[in-house]
Amino acid sequence: MKTIKNLKTGDKARITSIDTEVAGSQQLVEMGLTPGSEIQLLAKYPLRGPLLVKLGNNRIAVDYKLAQALVVNEMNDSPARDVLDS
Amino acid sequence: MRSIFVGNPNVGKSALINKLTGSKLLVANYPGTSHKIAYVNKGEQCFYDTPGIYALHGQGGNAAVVRDLLLDSAGLRVVNVVDAANLERNLVLTLEILALGLPTVVVLNQMDLAASLNIQIDMEALSQELECPVIGISVADGSGFKRLLDWLDKPVETGRSSVDPRQIEKLSRTSGSPKCQHCTEACQHNVITIDRATIERARTLAAQVIKTEPAARHQTWLEKVQDGLDQPVIGTAALLALAYGLFTMMVTLVNLLEGPISEALQPLSDILTVLIQGLLPPGAFNEVLSLAIPEGLVIPFTIIMPAMIIVGVFISILEDTGLLPRYSVALERVTSFIGVSGQAIIPLTLGFGCRTPAIMATSLLPNAAERFIIATLLSIVVPCAASLGVMAAVIAKFNAYIYVVAATMLVVLLLLGFGLSRLMPRDESFVYELPPLRIPAWRTTWQKVVSRTGGFFTEVLPLLLLMNIVLRALMETGVLESFQAMEGFTQFFFGIPAEAMVAVLITIFQRYLAPLVLLNLALSPREATIAITMIALSLPCLPVMTMIVKEMGAKQLLSILALGIISSIIVGVSLNVILP
Ligand SMILES: Nc1nc2c(ncn2[C@@H]2O[C@H](COP(=O)(O)OP(=O)(O)OP(=O)(O)O)[C@@H](O)[C@H]2O)c(=O)[nH]1
Ligand SMILES: [Mg+2]
Numbered sequence: 001m002k003t004i005k006n007l008k009t010g011d012k013a014r015i016t017s018i019d020t021e022v023a024g025s026q027q028l029v030e031m032g033l034t035p036g037s038e039i040q041l042l043a044k045y046p047l048r049g050p051l052l053v054k055l056g057n058n059r060i061a062v063d064y065k066l067a068q069a070l071v072v073n074e075m076n077d078s079p080a081r082d083v084l085d086s
Numbered sequence: 087m088r089s090i091f092v093g094n095p096n097v098g099k100s101a102l103i104n105k106l107t108g109s110k111l112l113v114a115n116y117p118g119t120s121h122k123i124a125y126v127n128k129g130e131q132c133f134y135d136t137p138g139i140y141a142l143h144g145q146g147g148n149a150a151v152v153r154d155l156l157l158d159s160a161g162l163r164v165v166n167v168v169d170a171a172n173l174e175r176n177l178v179l180t181l182e183i184l185a186l187g188l189p190t191v192v193v194l195n196q197m198d199l200a201a202s203l204n205i206q207i208d209m210e211a212l213s214q215e216l217e218c219p220v221i222g223i224s225v226a227d228g229s230g231f232k233r234l235l236d237w238l239d240k241p242v243e244t245g246r247s248s249v250d251p252r253q254i255e256k257l258s259r260t261s262g263s264p265k266c267q268h269c270t271e272a273c274q275h276n277v278i279t280i281d282r283a284t285i286e287r288a289r290t291l292a293a294q295v296i297k298t299e300p301a302a303r304h305q306t307w308l309e310k311v312q313d314g315l316d317q318p319v320i321g322t323a324a325l326l327a328l329a330y331g332l333f334t335m336m337v338t339l340v341n342l343l344e345g346p347i348s349e350a351l352q353p354l355s356d357i358l359t360v361l362i363q364g365l366l367p368p369g370a371f372n373e374v375l376s377l378a379i380p381e382g383l384v385i386p387f388t389i390i391m392p393a394m395i396i397v398g399v400f401i402s403i404l405e406d407t408g409l410l411p412r413y414s415v416a417l418e419r420v421t422s423f424i425g426v427s428g429q430a431i432i433p434l435t436l437g438f439g440c441r442t443p444a445i446m447a448t449s450l451l452p453n454a455a456e457r458f459i460i461a462t463l464l465s466i467v468v469p470c471a472a473s474l475g476v477m478a479a480v481i482a483k484f485n486a487y488i489y490v491v492a493a494t495m496l497v498v499l500l501l502l503g504f505g506l507s508r509l510m511p512r513d514e515s516f517v518y519e520l521p522p523l524r525i526p527a528w529r530t531t532w533q534k535v536v537s538r539t540g541g542f543f544t545e546v547l548p549l550l551l552l553m554n555i556v557l558r559a560l561m562e563t564g565v566l567e568s569f570q571a572m573e574g575f576t577q578f579f580f581g582i583p584a585e586a587m588v589a590v591l592i593t594i595f596q597r598y599l600a601p602l603v604l605l606n607l608a609l610s611p612r613e614a615t616i617a618i619t620m621i622a623l624s625l626p627c628l629p630v631m632t633m634i635v636k637e638m639g640a641k642q643l644l645s646i647l648a649l650g651i652i653s654s655i656i657v658g659v660s661l662n663v664i665l666p
Contacts, residue, residue, distance in 0.1 A: 024515030030140040031517060032175035034285050045318045050418045050516060052316055057171045057203060059316065061415040063516035
């Protein structure tokens with residue numbers, strides 16, 4: 001199972017589900033991080049710091065523990081990345 | 087006629103009401119600025135400002151507060167303020183509100199921002215789909231207000247005049263704190279949730295009415311700065327450099343301004359002295375007052391007023407640009423060490439202005455334990471602008487070690503926070519939305535500076551004058567000298583003379599006045615450093631105490647006071663041992 005923690009900075013992904021076992025995950029849904037929405041990982045702060053996620057025109061910071069709740073599917077539609085990958 | 091303004095955090099609800107009525111609700115560029123219901127009357131109309139919420143059927147106290155207000159729905163209309171640049175997420179709340187059946191207008195605010203992001207919204211289509219009026223406005227440039235005013239002036243005819251009974255049942259069922267039958271406190275077992283279908287509908291609606299996507303578009307310079315600041319390493323370094331720069335600038339400016347201001351006020355103070363000497367019959371009374379009144383009037387202007395204005399300007403700019411909440415992400419590791427979530431940076435920073443509103447701002451923290459920790463740190467450690475001014479003056483006069491003072495305060499902040507958070511173990515989580523960086527509307531920013539410095543005339547000046555008279559009287563009558571007996575004791579434990587200890591004791595009455603006693607003494611840099619640090623880390627001032635009792639209760643205040651006294655003593659003794 002892939003969470004946003006497994007993404008690299010700049011990666012785009014689609015949220016597939018929210019792990020409701022993680023405390024505080026309900027708040028993520030309220031802020032629009034719902035299954036089906038597209039996000040981009042903007043930054044990962046060091047030392048298990050927060051992750052910064054772009055959702056539409058929003059920037060949402062999520063702490064390291066809570067990030068575990070955001071299960072995603074990576075999207076490979078950016079051509080630049082494909083080139084990098086190959 | 088009552089209109090309630092409801093919307094996501096930071097969309098501009100308070101700014102809109104200010105624009106409509108000329109009121110002075112607090113507006114700032116971070117989510118969670120308003121934390122209570124406020125109402126403003128204008129003619130026949132009553133406008134309710136509410137704390138921003140993401141969902142009506144959401145968890146958390148703010149959603150409950152708004153639900154309660156909607157329950158009392160007789161003659162109520164809803165103005166749903168929506169961020170035009172973030173339609174999809176905002177529409178979830180819009181759909182929840184429309185389901186209530188109250189007369190509602192959907193106001194798309196920040197149309198200027200949406201336009202700059204190349205987002206175009208088909209408002210007619212949206213209005214048809216939602217079956218309610220949709221008005222696009224911008225509080226920033228004033229566009230669209232005519233239509234909104236027309237709607238607000240129209241008597242209510244459309245829609246039901248009160249909430250659908252089934253919806254009332256749903257609202258009241260979910261009102262109050264979320265908890266299940268098995269738990270006595272808020273829990274995760276039986277949570278209030280947004281309908282899955284509502285989320286889906288918002289998504290399709292947004293896709294349907296947004297005409298142009300922000301496709302290939304040149305980034306503005308502001309967005310480039312924002313991207314840079316939201317980088318973990320570069321961004322954090324830049325933010326810390328900025329904070330350091332502002333701090334040094336404040337200290338330098340306060341010291342630079344002191345001389346010229348006191349020179350400029352000298353003639354006035356001379357006239358006052360002569361006047362009082364002439365008017366009062368000669369004697370001790372005359373001597374005390376002719377010395378204390380001019381001095382008590384001049385000192386606030388020379389060292390406190392400049393600090394209050396400078397810090398007020400800095401904080402207002404940090405707030406209105408959206409830089410302030412960025413510190414909460416950059417410093418999340420630090421706040422997590424002291425057991426609070428990242429947002430805590432906001433009240434802590436506001437405390438450098440004045441700690442009374444900072445205590446109020448602790449309500450953007452998720453739970454009571456975090457609020458207590460931050461209120462304690464604000465009370466004991468964080469120096470307000472007035473204290474900063476006095477401290478800077480005392481440090482400059484005695485050449486005290488400014489870095490020792492600053493470092494000690496930082497260490498105490500970390501240790502105290504760490505200790506308290508271990509005493510109150512709990513699951514903390516941090517989710518926070520970063521606002522876009524904005525160029526502040528300078529007029530409103532300046533108004534904020536003015537209202538921030540208002541306390542100078544109503545509080546600082548009169549209190550300082552009074553305290554100065556009392557102090558002078560004590561000095562003249564020789565009461566202070568009687569403390570000499572304590573000299574051995576204070577020198578042994580704290581390494582400071584007895585009179586300096588008196589200054590420390592005065593903090594009990596009014597913290598930022600205490601260092602003034604020091605100004606009249608002859609102290610070595612070492613003694614001054616210890617005394618000023620002990621004063622800096624002690625008790626909050628009276629208005630802060632009152633606010634803590636109001637927001638948290640008397641018991642909490644007592645704990646904070648005890649902690650303050652203990653930390654002041656420990657700091658004095660430790661510095662006496664450590665410093666060469
Ligand atoms: N560019 C632009 N900025 C706006 C507009 N309206 C409000 N703002 C800014 O948005 C920020 C938030 O405004 P507030 O009025 O505090 O928002 P709020 O909805 O009351 O926020 P909370 O009280 O936190 O829920 C401020 O910095 C405003 O200056 C607008 O139309 N255009
Ligand atoms: Mg507000």
